[in-house]
Amino acid sequence: MNFDVTILGSNSAISEHGRHPTAQAINISNQLFLMDCGEGTQERLLQYKVKWFSINHIFISHLHGDHYFGLIGLITTYNLLKRKQSLTIFAPAQLKDIVELQLSVSNTMLCYELNFVATKDDDLHKVFENDQVEIFSFPLIHRIPTTGFLFKQKEGERRLLIEKVADLDIDKSDYKLLKQGVDITDKKGNTVKAQDVTEAARAARSYAFCSDTMYNENIVEYIKDVDLLYHEATYLHDSLDRAIQTKHSTALQAAQIAKKANATKLLIGHFSSRYYHLSILQDEAKTAFENVELAIEGEVFSV
């Protein structure tokens, strides 16, 4: 089961140095989720060959423009291209007013169902669940109400040991039971123990998205042991004053959170335009946490 994150933008505030504002496509077993949607995200979805018509759920962390100005364009492009399936947007409540006002002044009746789920920044909340994944929002501390999101893949089924099941005299419908760990009886009446012909499911993986936020140890409980942690790192630590003033984080602080959370890998992004070369941010983060990657546009990170 694939679980990966495609970076569609990771610059802070404005587009610069060929970098664009925040957006990510998260693929879990070929179900696509869009995380934030800065201006021009629809162009990046095409550019990086994301199957954007498979996105049915969009998550908006907060209502600063660099995280959502591309949403209304995406919504109306879906409409122009005759989207059929429903689309659900998880975001602060006011986004619904903004989108509905814009649809109303253009006299647009969408040809698909558009739903809004208002996020709350007071605590951990499960906002979505299907057979593959649970998605939670949790509070971040920024200048306006902001949430992070945690994607927790569900424990999968046990995996058949092909070489062992190949010779069994059983129906294919029995495979499903075996994968669920249920012992079965073959056509000769012999018991087949699931334990003997299957192996444990792959460990369920998790991804946390934390942008924008000031350094906040309270989030560690929500993201404990996460496999991949995206944490904003707008500034170097020599600009800590600026980070505090704007309620952003430094690369060092992002690494400190990753360490406290016992994350496997840290992905940093939301880079200030003041940095042309990003390796200095990565180097700084590595002083506190070894496994750090830069969220470079177009790159795909496996969880």
Added chain:
Amino acid sequence: MNFDVTILGSNSAISEHGRHPTAQAINISNQLFLMDCGEGTQERLLQYKVKWFSINHIFISHLHGDHYFGLIGLITTYNLLKRKQSLTIFAPAQLKDIVELQLSVSNTMLCYELNFVATKDDDLHKVFENDQVEIFSFPLIHRIPTTGFLFKQKEGERRLLIEKVADLDIDKSDYKLLKQGVDITDKKGNTVKAQDVTEAARAARSYAFCSDTMYNENIVEYIKDVDLLYHEATYLHDSLDRAIQTKHSTALQAAQIAKKANATKLLIGHFSSRYYHLSILQDEAKTAFENVELAIEGEVFSV
């Protein structure tokens, strides 16, 4: 005095084939005006090296997203980059509500003055005037209230004939009077006739922007004898039914309007994504009006 139009986007509805939604920068004697502002216009302003901090007036023809979704991003980018001078937006009244709502939810207090002037689609209205230009809005017929805009350069001053004034025994301050057509007296007491040492000003030029609109002969009176006419040509005439249904024009209709208006040159744009090669639209228009150009992104057209 320069007077030119830079095309920043001329595709209809969505970005496709490397073409972007409508936006144009109009330069009149180094004063810049922005006409419409589809998503991503701020990127095109940079790409085509328009001096975008010199734009003090923005005109929005109507509130379909492909004509204004890039505006809120431009407004907030100006703010992040500490714009000082005021910015005035001429647009249907509801745009003010949309922008103010978006600024309000992000808790943004702009560091510059932002003014809105509500356009009316009932008649010709002068919306702006300075020492170089008069700008008028006039009604177009589309699915929602829409206006075109007419830029009329003012009659300039007479031009000095350098070879004739060089030998005159006069003060430089007299040049100004001569250019205004006023006769003066030289230092020896001789009359110098303005007529003898100056030539007529260059003819004042005009530019009309008509997008989006169905075929509408009523606009001819507003744009009569215009030097450069931008008229939408979303479809070929074999899609006239579709043009009528969506209240757009065909290339042939755009040319018919140019002919009736006695325009010098016609610039067609707002191309449907169904056309990859645009020359067929130009060819069709040329059957009714000879001087037709395609509004290709990045190209600059002198008025």
